Each structure stands twice: as C-alpha cells, then as structure tokens.
Amino acid sequence: MNPKRGYTGELPPARFNMARYCLQAAARTTPDKVALIVVSDAGAPVEAAEHWTYAQLDEAVRRTAAGLRRLGLEAGARLMIRMGNTSDYALLFFGAIAAGCVPLPSSAQLTEEEAAFLLADSGARLLAVADELTIRPPPGVQVLGMTDVAALRVGHEPLDYADTAAADPAFLIYTSGTTGQPKGVLHAQRSAWGRRPMYQGWYGIRPDDVILHAGAFNWTYTLGVGLTDPWANGATAVLYNGPRDVTVWPTLMEKYRATLFAAVPGLYRQILKYNDLRAYDLSSLRHGLTAGEALSTALLEQWRTTTGKALYEALGMSECSTYISSAPSEPVKPGSPGKAQPGRCVAALPVEGGEEPLPPGETGLLAVHRSDPGLMLGYWNRPEEEELVYRGEWFLGGDLVHFDADGYMIYHGRNDDVMNAMGYRVSPLEVEHCLSRHPAVAEVAVTELSVREGVSVIAAFVVPRDPDEPDGMDAAPLLTHAHAHLAGYKCPREIIFVDSLPRTANGKVRRRDLARWRR
Known part of the structure; x- marks a missing residue:
C-alpha cells in the first residue's frame, strides 16, 4: 500500500x-443535561414533550x-x-x-x-x-x-x-x-468513531447544539445524524413523532430553539412552499444539514434568500455513511456536495479498472479507502456482492464523479441502476420483480424519471400481457399490487404502458433509455 x-x-x-x-x-x-426530546404534539408546551x-x-x-x-x-x-x-x-x-x-x-x-x-x-x-x-x-x-x-x-x-x-x-x-x-x-x-470527520467536516457541531432531525427513529440517517453524533458530542437531540405535517418544522425550530436542522432536500423544498418562514423566529438556527439526495442549486439559493441561513450538503452511502460534504469551514460551491471530509481518503478511479486515482477533471467511480474506520465490515452472507464493490485497497460506491482542481466533487450519476427515492436507495430489480408477478404484466422495466430540477420519481414501463383486455392498460391494479408487496417509498408513482422495452444487442434492457421510450 x-x-x-x-x-x-x-x-x-x-x-x-x-x-x-x-x-x-x-x-x-x-x-x-437534556440529551433527547421527543415531541408528539408540535402545538403543546415544551414541558409536555418527552425529555431524557x-x-x-x-x-x-x-x-x-x-x-x-x-x-x-x-x-x-x-x-x-x-x-x-x-x-x-x-x-x-x-x-x-x-x-x-x-x-x-x-x-x-x-x-x-x-x-x-x-x-x-x-x-x-x-x-x-x-x-x-x-x-x-x-x-x-x-x-x-x-x-x-x-x-x-x-x-x-x-x-x-x-x-x-x-x-x-x-x-x-x-x-x-x-x-x-x-x-x-x-x-x-468502530463505525461511530468513523463518523468523527463529520463533526467539523459537515456539522460544525458544538456541545451546546440543539439538533432537530426530521427523520423517523428507524432511519439510519436519523440514528446517525439525529442521535449518535449529537450524543457523542454532548449535544441535545430533538425528534418529532407526531402526525406528518410539513408545517410543524418551523414551529419546532422556533419552539425548541434548534441550532441545527437536518432533513432531505425534498423536505426543505416543501417547508419553503407551504410555510411563510418570515412569521417564525429562526434566530437560533445556525444552518441546515441535508443528505439523502442531491441538493439543487435553485433550492440552495431559495433557502439562503428566504432564511438567511446556509445549507450544508453531504454525500454518503449505507456502507460508510457520509464522507463528502460542505461545512461552515469550507465555502459552499453550488452544484457540488463538497470535498472529502478531513482525514478521509477518497478518489475517482477509472471505470474500466485500476487502483490509481484519476487526476482532477477526469470522471470515474467514486471510491473510499478500505482503511476508513467508518467503512462496513461487509455484506451479510453476500460474498458475491462484496466481489463487486472492492478493488484492491478501495471500496467502490457506484457513483460516477470527478474532482475539480480545488477538491470539490462533481456528481455525474450512478454507474449502476440503483435509484434514489425520498433519500432511500431502491433497486429497480426489486420493483420489477414485484410487478412482474401481476397477471396483466408481460414485461416491466423500472427507472427514475425527472419531473423538475432536483425532483425525480420512480416510473414503471410495462408491456401489457393483453392490451385489448378491459383492464389490460389500467395502472390502478398495478399500483395496488405494488403497495401490497412493497414499502411505499419503493412503489412507482407512474405506470407507463409501452409496446416493447429498449434492449441492447444482447437482449439486456437499457434502463437509461426508458425515459425516451414511450408510445
């Protein structure tokens, strides 16, 4: 090495x-010192919340x-x-x-x-x-x-x-x-110790911080950013478990004097759309944290303009949590999630093979060095999966990126077909397997469709078994079937009926061409 x-x-x-x-x-x-506050009713007095x-x-x-x-x-x-x-x-x-x-x-x-x-x-x-x-x-x-x-x-x-x-x-x-x-x-x-580069490389965290996280307890984003890191730094974590209502978040920020707020970009977008933030006292908030999906330049600027507060983005994966981020100590570069966090060894490697990092400006596979203490022990009983992600001394996450001359990472999409739905990684194969079991489906392929800047949905392209049947091209039964077998965030938002699917000469479905493959 x-x-x-x-x-x-x-x-x-x-x-x-x-x-x-x-x-x-x-x-x-x-x-x-209060370590955890669990709020069930955003409108109730602070003392009515659960305090630990x-x-x-x-x-x-x-x-x-x-x-x-x-x-x-x-x-x-x-x-x-x-x-x-x-x-x-x-x-x-x-x-x-x-x-x-x-x-x-x-x-x-x-x-x-x-x-x-x-x-x-x-x-x-x-x-x-x-x-x-x-x-x-x-x-x-x-x-x-x-x-x-x-x-x-x-x-x-x-x-x-x-x-x-x-x-x-x-x-x-x-x-x-x-x-x-x-x-x-x-x-x-050691994975908790492996999160230490985030403390100042993303959060700028302090013991006197009050961190409000918008996720549920069962999400690893919440277990890490919402609990593990605040507690390791002696800060206070605030979580909400009441009815899902986008209008509660400014109220919670104001009432509990949150200094940091963490959410996915989609929630920031909804907060801006459905709340008049000028009506709230957000003076305690130093900045917001965001991860799970790409932060668009438009959303970043809109949040800054409306609140006067910064947003700091991070990029990570289930296998290593976050390792690329912007932070109070580094200028934000719109269009980039940031730089490698202090201490981390991150590089872009050639797609076709090799262990030598590419120079600035050249696009390759994003890789994290295997010596990183935050990296997983391995996949549970999946040796064949591990063979696909390790290359010598590097772990490959599947993202296509390049680093500019200043060390900022620029994202170019996935090298595989894994989708991002509301901050969750979703395999199109899992969705396809579910839909293929419906009797009205002859063939199906699933991908992401962009509906506007920074927003995409899961779409299923279906070749009907018998399009002349009364229900042969009815999306409702397929959506009902999906919701019966898949978590809501995995279910397609759109069913598109097609005569055939785009394929390579070897017969493999070209998922990246699906967006142009309509009747």
Missing part, C-alpha cells in the same frame, strides 16, 4: 463500544442491555426492531449494542412480506414488534411486544457496557442489492 494513501484521521482504540462512546462521558460530566437527561439515557440503555442478556441473547446475536417512531426504538437499538448484540433497525413502512425476508435473512433470534406491525416469525424466534420492550428496563441492575473490540459487529442494516433482494450491511462498533 502506498504509505501516503489511506485514512489519516485518529484511529479508534482497540477496545471500543459504540453505545459507551455515545453516552458514558456525558452521563458522568453533565448527567442532568444523559443520566437517564445511560441508565435506561444499560438496563435494556441487562434485560436482553437475561432473555438469553448472547453477544453477536441479531435482533430485529420492527417498531413505530418512539423513544423505545432508540433505547432498544443502543441497548442491544451496549450488550454486544447486533440490532437490525427496520422501517415501519415495510410490508409484512418485506419484513419477513429481513427477519429470515438476518437469522435474528429476537423480534421486537409493535402491535400494529404484523409479522409471522419463523420457529425459534422470540417475539417481544411493546410492553415486553418497556419491561426490559425493569427489575434488574444496569449492565456495564460490553467490552467489545472496535472491529466487533455493532448493527446490521439492509439496503438495495444488485440481485433485486435487499442485502445486509454489517457495521462495526
């Missing part, structure tokens, strides 16, 4: 537990760890969390990590069919599930309802944080796979 190439930030200690890293120091030095101090969080997490161990869950065992947007979700996630177990956070939006796949594929021995989120676990899986989850914290002494190694497994998340089935991404305990 080239001695000048690799991660140059401080490496984690050999013995490291992610939950301990996030909670123990603040619980000892500022035990009475660092001392209370530390004890609740370690009691949860003790409860899991008392159930017989040993170190390294997986448990799946299929719950709603409540503080119990966070306590169970961090409690499992504190015990040395491996939680699998899953989205409440998943259908029972999708959730069952994750449960079976992960080999989870325990399932924590909300009453309204049904699932039929296979034999041998212990099920905890919401009362059982709360009871984990009762009746026994808090467990000390597990003496885990930095490279021990910490949590398992699922993302889109190239085969059409979700694949598990296994992260190490």
